[in-house]
Amino acid sequence: QVTLKESGPVLVKPTETLTLTCTVSGFSLSNARMGVSWIRQPPGKALEWLAHIFSNDEKSYSTSLKSRLTISKDTSKSQVVLNLTNMDPVDTATYYCARTTAAGSFDFDYWGQGTLVTVSS
């Protein structure tokens, strides 16, 4: 059974760095053609893709947020970590991690439940 679960702070202050962890089970982060993305959704707004890490450790970032994002993984712990620096109230959102399918179609077949992060002083 494939599951993904996000964890991290629910409240961060402006200018702080957000660190979120996605813990996966039911598959290995080293499986060929599988990867994990982070995606966020401000309240009442659209989904926004942030970053992706491939099975070979190659990384990809949103063009608009690239300077603030870092994604990494620890295969032995089955975890993918996202760092987002210099947090601002506009970064308030539900943050999801999601898996891309092994079929190579680059869609997201499994999602975590999401974690709401609020940015406020």
Added chain:
Amino acid sequence: EIVLTQSPGTLSLSPGERATLSCRASQSVSSSFLAWYQQKLGQAPRLLIYGASSRATGIPDRFSGSGSGTDFTLTISRLEPEDSAVYHCQQYGSSLWTFGQGTNVEIK
């Protein structure tokens, strides 16, 4: 970066009616890399359609996808009350993913 524009913003229909949702891309998208998701209130998105027209596992056959190039469509042939949700399209290209802004389907 490819921008996806979904229309209409909101669709209000009765059970049994047909829903047609549009997703238009700012430049051509590979059909292999166009997907649709359903998101119910308070839940994570669920994959409905991948590769523009293939249903994901467990998705009822009243959901279908079509299109190519810059114009893609999600059709729900006979709406049921549980289809009330926001529907998102998503594309992948050049190691970047983008989502549309979503269409809200309301069941009268």
